[in-house]
Amino acid sequence: NYEKNVLKFCIKKEIPVLDNMIEIVAEITTNHFGDSNKLVKLIEGASRAGANSVKLQKRDIHKIYSESELKAPFKSPYGKTFYDYRKQIELSNDQIELAIKTSQKHGVKLFFSVLDVESYKNILDFGLDRIKLPSTISRNKELLEYVSKNHRGELVISTGMTDMDYESYIISNFKNVDKLYLLQCVSSYPTYFADSNLSVINRYKELSKIHPKIIPGYSSHDIGSLGSCMAIACGARMIEKHVKTGVNSWAHFDDTALDIETGFVDFCDEVKRASMYLGDSEKKIIESEHHKYYLGTNRK
Secondary structure, eight states, X not given: OHHHHHHHHHXXXXXXXXXXXXXXXXXXETTTTTOHHHHHHHHHHHHHHTOSEEEEEEOOHHHHSOHHHXXXXXXXXXXXXXXXXXHHHSOOHHHHHHHHHHHHHHTOEEEEEEOSHHHHHHHXXXXXXXXXXXXXXXXOHXXXXXXXXXXXXXXXXEOTXXXXXXXXXXXXXXXXXXXXXXXXXXXXXXXXXXXXXTHHHHHHHHHHHHSTTXXXXXXXXBSSSHHHHHHHHHTOSEEEEEEEXXXXXXSTTGGGSEETTTHHHHHHHHHHHHHHHHOOSOOOOOTTOOOTTOOTTOOO
């Protein structure tokens, strides 16, 4: 309890600095399950936990999935097929408006992953200035080319299921965006510690010195907060973590997500603690430093 109280004091004191250094994204994706009350609860919970941003998802299911995929059996509370499930969990335009208003009310930035060109256009119609291209679409040339030619705001890209060629493609083709968040990501749920390869973030940090628009980050699919804390030490300035409410064993990747009211609260505290440990690169005498044997100016 003592440690937690000290941590709360330190975090409260340092929040203005931390918010400028590390952006914590509560990755809701479709874990609202098309329920407006859950959608609001997740956004409000993310704000209370200390997240800076929330991320949702938009796709046209008929463009993403084949008819045979949509007709395939899938057990969920919403029906017996994959189509029943996917149709339920896609947000309506009214729900997107609700998400925008709720995010504004609670002081968190809202953005969307888009998985097809029509969804990209749809999200831009709401006036949002940041979008994400998730790992899922890394081979979708139509979407990549369209966004590269038309997007001028902030762009977040996760690099799961890709290699160095994709990195080169992104850097070469997305020069017109205001900011390019390049997130190390491994598309396994959960990600084994040995597969996380956080050293890639060091590469992105070096690339940011050549390409100032690049901001390194980490999309965490590993269990716990250690990987995200280490990612900060590697240079990450954006950390994404999947969140949910309750246990939903039938949902995609439920084991990877943290409960918005419990695990995600601890996650935000631990990531902010890591940010405080990191500090900056300037070596200087700290106000809190003292030692009874310090000799002051009598150095030889």
